[in-house]
């Protein structure tokens with residue numbers, strides 16, 4: 001009697017699940033529940049040796065993938081949306097709180113939980129009284145899969161789990177094609193079973209095989225409660241997986257779950273060591289070992305990568321600009337309470353003027369007061385977006401503008417080399433403005449400062465503050481200065497500073513007004529605190545638009561003019577020295593003469609254009625076959641042609657404006 005009622009329960013559950021899986025109208029929550037029930041059923045059948053382990057692995061993988069696809073999908077229609085993500089976030093946040101943090105849901109803990117023990121006891125009872133193997137096989141046979149009762153004798157030491165023998169193999173071949181419990185034919189090799197192997201993750205703390213407990217757990221009994229509720233509302237996969245034995249606890253990451261489902265389960269079913277189901281790599285990340293490579297979504301892969309990065313020792317590598325590489329602080333996954341990882345100043349090469357008494361600022365500590373009130377997201381952004389990288393630039397790469405270069409060296413470099421001398425009145429200014437026509441090398445100077453100063457270098461485009469981080473610009477400014485304060489000596493380079501500090505007007509947007517105010521406050525703070533070694537360098541080609549309050553704070557205003565003849569010569573010689581070129585000194589002189597009024601950028605463009613001359617002189621058909629050494633050198637004629645298309649980008653009228661502004665506000669001689 002009991003057996004038949006149990007069978008009918010199974011049948012109706014089976015039909016319900018089958019309907020939920022195949023139905024096009026079922027909600028994703030229902031589908032997930034149905035898949036979970038199928039997984040339980042597979043585990044149950046395997047635990048009772050009704051199906052071979054290979055079959056169990058194949059089926060488990062199939063349904064687990066489908067289940068994971070619903071759980072992990074971001075689609076509102078087809079997935080449970082964000083469930084895994086929020087768990088991940090939670091786990092990450094807590095994990096970063098303490099390196100020793102571990103999920104409370106370890107296998108040991110789960111088995112100690114009173115409700116789990118209750119379930120297991122109930123399962124044992126149910127198994128003894130209700131679920132005789134014959135009943136189960138009968139129900140399965142009726143439904144779709146034809147399994148005979150497992151033989152409990154002649155096993156090789158797996159307790160009451162009888163071996164899955166060739167008989168089982170033959171029987172399982174009878175599974176109808178297309179049945180939800182059908183194993184693919186090729187998943188049934190001869191002699192595929194190994195009865196001494198058990199699900200590794202099913203080892204209980206006491207060393208017993210949880211499989212015994214597992215198969216004692218009613219399939220749709222105590223688990224039913226969970227099945228009826230959405231995974232979002234239920235305790236979640238952790239509990240599900242832990243007491244269902246084949247998922248390791250702590251498997252709250254979709255990646256881990258997928259890895260486990262993918263290859264992990266196959267290993268798990270064939271390896272008698274619990275820890276092998278999800279082998280831990282050195283870096284703590286869990287990796288699929290052997291078996292099928294598990295598919296990972298980009299987000300899962302990112303999570304894995306971040307975890308790996310977190311475990312890697314931080315390298316002190318050369319920064320492109322001699323300041324700090326973004327990557328040292330960026331790319332680390334940090335939670336809300338995550339540890340802020342400071343950038344590490346460059347140790348080797350590139351820094352020509354390493355301050356003697358001015359070693360790199362001590363790294364910001366997680367509890368650093370100065371970063372206390374900042375959003376970690378902002379700090380991350382600064383590390384990701386603001387700290388600069390690129391090829392190193394030397395002072396010699398900047399042609400001309402000798403006065404500006406000398407002044408910058410005096411303000412930026414020497415005070416960093418000898419902070420003990422540059423004190424009091426000799427203290428360096430905290431703000432510099434580089435202004436001048438477009439393409440004269442202002443940004444290039446910024447890059448050079450980054451390479452050569454040895455300071456932590458932050459580079460930000462003012463327009464990105466106002467447009468990219470709309471509404472968060474002032475927080476960004478605050479965070480920027482706070483991080484810089486932790487990383488002294490620091491240089492904050494703000495390109496296109498006019499868009500940040502433009503004159504106040506009626507049409508001014510509220511958010512840009514707030515950014516500007518915050519910037520001025522921060523700049524004031526940096527200037528008044530003589531101990532702070534933060535230098536703000538602004539660059540603009542519209543100096544007249546800068547607010548007078550800001551102008552006052554950028555005390556050193558350096559004009560970066562159009563290059564003089566000697567500077568233009570230097571640019572041409574420099575660029576041509578890297579190419580095949582047959583310009584004589586006189587011809588270079590002619591080029592210099594004809595390029596009066598060109599900016600540095602115009603000169604570069606002229607040289608680019610000229611360098612294409614030899615290619616253009618080739619027959620079109622030859623371009624495909626010609627070898628580089630067959631291309632003729634760049635000649636004066638190419639410059640002549642280039643002059644036809646490259647014209648100065650700065651008009652004399654504009655130039656006059658800059659010169660006037662320089663006479664009025666500039667600090668040049």
Ligand SMILES: Nc1ncnc2c1ncn2[C@@H]1O[C@H](COP(=O)(O)OP(=O)(O)OP(=O)(O)O)[C@@H](O)[C@H]1O
Pocket residue numbers: 397398399400401436437438439440441442443444445539540541563567571599600601602604
């Ligand atoms: N003095 C210079 N020496 C060598 N190259 C220069 C010089 N000035 C400009 N250049 C060349 O022009 C390019 C553009 O320069 P840069 O971006 O520094 O100009 P900018 O003054 O910042 O212009 P903008 O005001 O438009 O931002 C440089 O990458 C470089 O190739």
Ligand SMILES: [Mg+2]
Pocket residue numbers: 442443444495496539
């Ligand atoms: Mg620029």
